[in-house]
Amino acid sequence: MSTPSSNKSTMRDALTKPQGFRFLGLDFDSAIKYFFGGNAFVAVVVLALITIFLFKEGFGFISQNRRNLQVYRQAGLEYVDIMRSRMDAHTKLGRQVNAARLNLFKDLQKQGKSLDEINAMLAPLDEFSGKFSDAAETLRGLVSDYGDAAATIKQSASEIQDRLEEKEMLIDAGKRDQAEKVVVPVIDFPSARKVILDSEPQYAELCGAMRSTLIALINTPNPGYEMIPLEVRSRFKTDTLAFLDYLDQGKSELTAWNPDKPVGYLDGLASFLTHPEWLTASFWQDWYGVIPLFVGSLFVSVIALLLAVPLGVSAAIYVNQIAGNREASYIKPAIEFIAAFPSVVLGFFGVAILGETIRAISGWHFLSWISFFPIAERLNATTAGILLGLMAVPTIFSLAEDAINNVPVHFKEASFALGASKLQTLVKIIIPAALSGIIAAVLLGFGRVIGETMVVLLCAGNRIKIPDFTEGLGAFFQPVHTMTGIIAQEMGEVPSGSIHYRALFMVAILLFLLALGINFLAQRIVRRFKISIG
Amino acid sequence: MSAHIFQEKSSAILTVEKIVFWLFRVATYVVLIFSAYILLTITFKGIGSVVKLSPPFIDIPFLTESPETLHVFQFEGKPMQLGDTEYRQFTATRTVNDPNESTVAHSAGGIFPCIVGTVLLVVGSMVIALVLGVSSAIYLSEYGGSGRIVETLRLAILNLAGVPSIVFGLFGFAMFVIFFKWNVSLIAGWFTLAFMVMPVIITAAEESLRAVPQGFREGSLALGATKWQTIRSNVLPYALPGILTSSILGIARVAGETAPIMFTAAFVKTDQLPWQGLAHVTDFFFRGVMALPYHIYVVSSKIPQNEFTERMQYGSAFVFLLVVASIAMTSMVLRTRLRKAYKW
Numbered sequence: 001m002s003t004p005s006s007n008k009s010t011m012r013d014a015l016t017k018p019q020g021f022r023f024l025g026l027d028f029d030s031a032i033k034y035f036f037g038g039n040a041f042v043a044v045v046v047l048a049l050i051t052i053f054l055f056k057e058g059f060g061f062i063s064q065n066r067r068n069l070q071v072y073r074q075a076g077l078e079y080v081d082i083m084r085s086r087m088d089a090h091t092k093l094g095r096q097v098n099a100a101r102l103n104l105f106k107d108l109q110k111q112g113k114s115l116d117e118i119n120a121m122l123a124p125l126d127e128f129s130g131k132f133s134d135a136a137e138t139l140r141g142l143v144s145d146y147g148d149a150a151a152t153i154k155q156s157a158s159e160i161q162d163r164l165e166e167k168e169m170l171i172d173a174g175k176r177d178q179a180e181k182v183v184v185p186v187i188d189f190p191s192a193r194k195v196i197l198d199s200e201p202q203y204a205e206l207c208g209a210m211r212s213t214l215i216a217l218i219n220t221p222n223p224g225y226e227m228i229p230l231e232v233r234s235r236f237k238t239d240t241l242a243f244l245d246y247l248d249q250g251k252s253e254l255t256a257w258n259p260d261k262p263v264g265y266l267d268g269l270a271s272f273l274t275h276p277e278w279l280t281a282s283f284w285q286d287w288y289g290v291i292p293l294f295v296g297s298l299f300v301s302v303i304a305l306l307l308a309v310p311l312g313v314s315a316a317i318y319v320n321q322i323a324g325n326r327e328a329s330y331i332k333p334a335i336e337f338i339a340a341f342p343s344v345v346l347g348f349f350g351v352a353i354l355g356e357t358i359r360a361i362s363g364w365h366f367l368s369w370i371s372f373f374p375i376a377e378r379l380n381a382t383t384a385g386i387l388l389g390l391m392a393v394p395t396i397f398s399l400a401e402d403a404i405n406n407v408p409v410h411f412k413e414a415s416f417a418l419g420a421s422k423l424q425t426l427v428k429i430i431i432p433a434a435l436s437g438i439i440a441a442v443l444l445g446f447g448r449v450i451g452e453t454m455v456v457l458l459c460a461g462n463r464i465k466i467p468d469f470t471e472g473l474g475a476f477f478q479p480v481h482t483m484t485g486i487i488a489q490e491m492g493e494v495p496s497g498s499i500h501y502r503a504l505f506m507v508a509i510l511l512f513l514l515a516l517g518i519n520f521l522a523q524r525i526v527r528r529f530k531i532s533i534g
Numbered sequence: 535m536s537a538h539i540f541q542e543k544s545s546a547i548l549t550v551e552k553i554v555f556w557l558f559r560v561a562t563y564v565v566l567i568f569s570a571y572i573l574l575t576i577t578f579k580g581i582g583s584v585v586k587l588s589p590p591f592i593d594i595p596f597l598t599e600s601p602e603t604l605h606v607f608q609f610e611g612k613p614m615q616l617g618d619t620e621y622r623q624f625t626a627t628r629t630v631n632d633p634n635e636s637t638v639a640h641s642a643g644g645i646f647p648c649i650v651g652t653v654l655l656v657v658g659s660m661v662i663a664l665v666l667g668v669s670s671a672i673y674l675s676e677y678g679g680s681g682r683i684v685e686t687l688r689l690a691i692l693n694l695a696g697v698p699s700i701v702f703g704l705f706g707f708a709m710f711v712i713f714f715k716w717n718v719s720l721i722a723g724w725f726t727l728a729f730m731v732m733p734v735i736i737t738a739a740e741e742s743l744r745a746v747p748q749g750f751r752e753g754s755l756a757l758g759a760t761k762w763q764t765i766r767s768n769v770l771p772y773a774l775p776g777i778l779t780s781s782i783l784g785i786a787r788v789a790g791e792t793a794p795i796m797f798t799a800a801f802v803k804t805d806q807l808p809w810q811g812l813a814h815v816t817d818f819f820f821r822g823v824m825a826l827p828y829h830i831y832v833v834s835s836k837i838p839q840n841e842f843t844e845r846m847q848y849g850s851a852f853v854f855l856l857v858v859a860s861i862a863m864t865s866m867v868l869r870t871r872l873r874k875a876y877k878w
Contacts, residue, residue: 028760028762029760029761029762032761032762033673033677033761033762035669036669036670036672036673036676036677037673037677039665039666039669039670039673040669040670040673040674040678040687040736041687042666042670042732043670043687043690043691043694043732043733043736044686044687044690046690046694046729046732047690047693047694049705049709050697050701050702050705053705053708053709053713054701054704054705054708056708057708057712310561311561311562311564311565312565314557314558314561314562315558315561315562315565317558318555318558318559318561318562319562322555322558322559323559323562331562331566333866333870334566334569335562335565335566336866337569337859337862337863337866338565338569339862340783340786340787340790340858340859340861340862341569341572341790341855341858342789342790342791342792342827342854342855342858343790343791343792344790344792344827344828344830344831344834344854345576345830345851345854345855345858346572347831347834348576348830348834348847348851349572349575349576349851351834351835351839352834352839352847352848353575390565390568390569390572393565421547421548421551422551422555423547423550423551423554423555424547444696447696450698451696451697451698451699451700451701452698453698453699453700453792453793454792454793454827454831457831457835458831458834458835484698484700484793487700487703487704488700488703488793488796491704491707491796491797492796492797496712504704505704505708508700508701508704511698511700511701512697512698512701515693515696515697515698515701516693516696516697518696519692519693519695519696520693523692
C-alpha cells in the first residue's frame with residue numbers, strides 16, 4: 001500500500017501532467033473527435049468538389065460557344081440562315097397542301113376507287129402543289145449557292161482554329177521550334193463574304209417574283225386549288241399571305257445584318273439557355289441549346305408526377321388512415337420495396353414490354369376515334385413517364401406517410417368528438433395539417449424523377465426536339481430527349497475538352513443547380529408551413 | 535339482428551366516404567399490382583436462362599462464362615444457335631453454308647465477369663462509404679451538438695442526397711478519370727459510388743445512433759470513462775446492428791446504379807477478369823470492369839429484342855433483380871426483427 005503522500009503526488013501528476021498520447025498537440029480523445037469531424041466534413045468537401053469540377057469543365061463552354069457563334073456570324077452563315085428560314089417556312093406551308101391531299105386520298109380510297117383512278121382525280125391538285133413548290137426554286141438555289149460559299153469560309157476558319165490549337169499543344173509540350181513552323185492561315189472575312197453579301201439584290205428581286213407567283217396561285221381560279229376543302233384553303237391563304245410578309249421582312253433583315261456586331265460572352269451563355277435546338281456534328285452549324293432537353297425532362301417528369309402524386313399520396317393516406325394494421329404492415333414494405341428496383345431493369349422492361357404494350361393498345365379498334373391513335377413510336381414520353389412515375393411512388397409515399405403520421409392524434413380525436421365523419425376529418429383536418437410535408441414529398445419526388453437517367457435513356461425515344469404541343473394530348477406520345485439522357489448518351493463519345501464535351505457539363509451544371517433548388521425549396525416549405533404541434 | 539344504437543346508418547355521407555376510401559384502396563393496389571407484374575414478367579422470362587429442368591438444375595455456363603457473339607444459322611436443315619467459341623470449333627471441321635446466317639453481339643455465353651465486376655464495385659465502394667458515413671454519423675450524433683458547423687454539415691449532406699446520380703458520374707469522370715488520371719477504373723468507380731451513397735449511410739447510421747438511450751452514455755461517463763470509451767463500449771455495439779441493416783439498403787442502391795459507373799468504371803467488354811494478366815498488383819485497381827447494370831443497359835439498347843437475344847436480356851435482368859431484391863429484402867427483414875429485438 002502506498003503512503004498518502006505518494007498518493008497525493010500521483011493525483012497531482014494526473015491532473016497537471018499531460019497524458020502519454022499526443023498527436024499534433026491533441027490528446028487521444030480530441031484526436032478521435034477530430035477524426036470523426038474530418039470525416040463528416042467530407043460531405044461538404046464533396047459538395048464543393050462537385051461544384052468546382054462541374055464548373056471547371058463546363059465554364060470553358062461559354063468562351064468556346066462565343067467563338068463558335070462568332071465564326072457563324074463572320075463567315076456569313078447567319079446571313080444565309082435568314083434566307084434559309086424563309087425557305088423552311090415555305091416548305092412548311094407546302095405541307096398543308098400535302099396533308100390535304102392525303103386526306104382526300106383516304107376519302108377516295110374509302111369510296112372504293114382504285115389507285116390509278118385516285119391519282120388521275122388528284123392530278124390537278126398535284127399540279128397545283130408542284131407549282132407552289134416550284135415558286136421557291138430560286139430561293140432554294142440562292143440558299144444552296146450562298147450556303148456553300150459560307151460553309152467554305154467557315155471551313156477555313158475552323159482550320160485556323162485547328163492550327164492554333166496544334167501550336168498551343170506543341171508549345172505546351174515544350175516543342176517551341178516545331179510550333180514556330182506551324183503555319184496559321186489568315187483569312188480576310190470581309191472580302192471572303194463579299195460574295196455572299198451580293199445576294200441582297202437577288203433576294204429583293206426574288207421576293208417580288210415570288211409574291212406575284214403565289215398571289216396568282218391563290219387568287220386565280222384553279223381546279224387543283226379548289227379541290228382543297230374550303231376550311232383548309234382559307235387557312236392556307238392567310239398563312240401564305242403571312243408568309244409573303246415574312247419574306248419581305250427578310251429584305252430589311254438582310255440589310256440590317258451586321259457581320260462585325262460583336263458576340264459577347266453573355267451571348268455564348270444565352271445561346272445555351274435559349275436556343276431551341278441541340279444540333280451536333282452538323283455540316284452547317286452546331287447549336288447547343290438546352291431548351292429541347294429541358295422541356296423533354298420537364299415533360300417526362302410532369303407525366304411521371306401526374307401518375308405518381310395521386311397514387312403515392314392515396315397510398316400514403318390509405319395505409320396510414322384507412323387500412324387495418326395487418327394490411328398496412330404488408331403494403332408498406334411492399335411499396336418501399338419498389339424503391340429497390342434498379343432503374344436499368346425498369347428501363348429494360350419499358351423497352352421490351354411496356355412500349356410495345358402501349359402501342360398495341362393504341363392500335364385497338366375501339367380507340368380509333370382518338371385522333372392521334374394508333375401511335376407511331378413505341379418509345380415515347382409516356383412510356384418513360386409511367387416507369388418514372390412508378391419510381392417516384394415510394395419516395396412520395398414514404399415522405400407523405402411520415403407527414404401524415406406526424407399529425408397529432410388529438411387533432412383527429414377532436415374532430416371525431418365534434419361529430420365529423422372519417423372522410424371529413426381526413427379532408428378537413430389531417431390532410432391540411434400534413435400538407436406541407438406532402439408538398440415537400442412531391443417536390444422531392446420531382447427531384448428524383450428529373451435526375452433519373454436510365455429509364456429516360458432507354459424509354460423516352462431520344463429524339464431531340466421540343467414536343468409539338470399543338471397536337472394536344474398527342475404530344476404525350478412523342479419521343480423526347482432529356483438532360484440526363486443526353487449526358488449518358490453522348491459523354492462516352494465526345495473528345496474531352498471539345499465544345500460538345502463542355503456543353504454536356506453545362507447541362508450537368510443546370511441539373512445540379514436544379515436539384516439544389518428543389519431541395520432548398522422542399523426544406524423551406526417544410527420549415528415555414530409546419531403546423532406547430534403543441 | 536337488432537340494431538345497435540351506434541350502428542352506422544346508411545347515408546349519403548357514408549356512401550361518399552366509402553367510395554372515396556375505395557378509390558384510395560384501388561390506387562394503392564394499382565401500384566402494387568403493376569410492380570408485381572414487372573417483377574413476375576422478368577422472373578418468368580428470365581428464369582429460363584438460369585434454371586434448367588434437368589440436373590444440375592442451374593444453367594452453369596450462364597453464370598460462369600463471358601458474354602459472346604451469338605451465331606444463328608441453319609445447318610443441314612436444323613436451326614443452330616452457337617456462341618462464338620463453339621461456332622469456331624464447329625466450323626473447324628464443317629463448312630456452314632447458310633445465306634441467312636446472322637450474328638448477334640453479346641447474346642451468347644454468360645454473365646460471370648459482370649457479376650464479378652458488380653461485386654467488386656459494391657464491396658469496395660461500401661467499405662469507403664461505411665468508413666466515411668459511420669464516422670460522420672458518430673460525429674454528428676455524439677460530438678456535434680447544434681452549432682453553425684454542424685448545421686452546414688447537415689445541409690451539405692441533405693443536398694448531396696438530392697444530387698442526380700448522373701451528375702455524380704460526371705463529377706467522378708472529371709475528377710478521378712481525367713484530373714487524377716485514373717482512367718476508367720475500379721477505383722474511380724469506388725469513390726464515385728461511395729460519395730453517392732454516403733448521405734444515405736450517414737442518415738441511417740445517425741438514426742440508429744440516436745436510438746441508443748441517453749442513459750447508456752451517461753452511465754458510462756459517470757463511471758469515469760472517456761468519451762471515446764463510452765462510444766466504443768456503450769453506444770456503438772448497440773447501434774451497430776441498426777447501422778448494418780441500413781447500410782444494406784445502401785448496398786442495394788449502389789448495386790442498382792448504372793449512371794455513375796457508365797464513364798467512371800464500366801466497360802462494355804473486357805477479355806480478362808479483373809485479376810487476370812496483371813503486370814503489377816496495383817493494376818487491379820486501375821482497370822475498368824464489366825458490371826451487370828451496364829451490361830443490361832448495353833444488351834437492352836444496343837441489340838434488337840427478339841427470340842435470340844431474349845435469353846441474355848431477360849436472364850441478366852432477372853439475375854440482377856434477384857441480387858438487388860434479395861439485398862433489399864434482407865435489409866427489410868433484419869430491420870423489422872431488430873426493431874422487435876431492441877427495445878429499451
